[in-house]
Amino acid sequence: MSASSASLPRVVIVGRPNVGKSSLFNRVVGHRQAIVEDEPGTTRDRLEADVEWLDTRFRLVDTGGFETISENVFGPLILEQIRTAMRTATVVVLLVDARDGLTSSDYDIADEVRKCRKPVIFAANKADNDARELQALAESTGLGFGEPLAISALHNVNVGVLLDDVVAMVADFCPGPHRRLGILVDHLVAGTKEHRLANQVAGPHVMVTGHPFVDVWVGVWPRVMGLAEWPEVPRGMPWKEGLCGALGTDLAGFWPRLRNKVRTYADLRPELVGAVEKLIDFVSVENDEG
């Protein structure tokens, strides 16, 4: 994968075996790259290709079919592969089969898709003729994603419409010169896991910055709460719980009290104020890129 491919928005096709994910992938990519078979479980390895539609470039990802009850020893591996692919997705395309109707595997993959909280395009494939299209639309609303877009990967019906939707969602979701994203991270110190993750997601339109404190509460001067210092919390203990334990106060009530005591910038440590100012500058700056 080239460096530019790695930074493209990712569009991930998921669904149970044999619904036509690889057929759709091949149709969009424009040639037969993924293996298509009338045999469930054909795709086991994730397959990716760069695609361009209406001047938008994205990376299309085909995944293995997800099956609830499976003799297939690859089942858990495929599920892990699908989850990994969805975690990095900008848009997920959930595909069902318009001819077969819904199966328990469709419901289960739909739950996985819901859990990943990404924008979803819901499509019913193999809608080759009108009667089947109607059947697809009626039945598939049961998955909770509304009416599917009826498509046929084989006969190239509505695949362009699906790509239009993909491009609109990518534009909606993706940071760009006119839609910058700022992320504030706790404990952003060189050499930490937080630092490595921040470096991975930062880009021309995404700024990740943070404060060095173990928790954002430490960004408030302890004197605000009448303390000389924040108590030490033993390593390995969740910090907020440890702090409230040491102070003999309840966790749920502490945050509102702390928040209400903060009145001015002088109540906050300069490291926290500085990081927030940097983010505000970044997301609100006027730009002349286009």
Ligand SMILES: Nc1nc2c(ncn2[C@@H]2O[C@H](COP(=O)(O)OP(=O)(O)OP(=O)(O)O)[C@@H](O)[C@H]2O)c(=O)[nH]1
């Ligand atoms: N009639 C019809 N058949 C289709 C359509 N799209 C795919 N098929 C057929 O459905 C079967 C399965 O297609 P695949 O693309 O391999 O399905 P898949 O979802 O990738 O399957 P797995 O890799 O096993 O998860 C093949 O026989 C395809 O020719 C379509 O639009 N209409």
Ligand SMILES: [Mg+2]
């Ligand atoms: Mg396949």
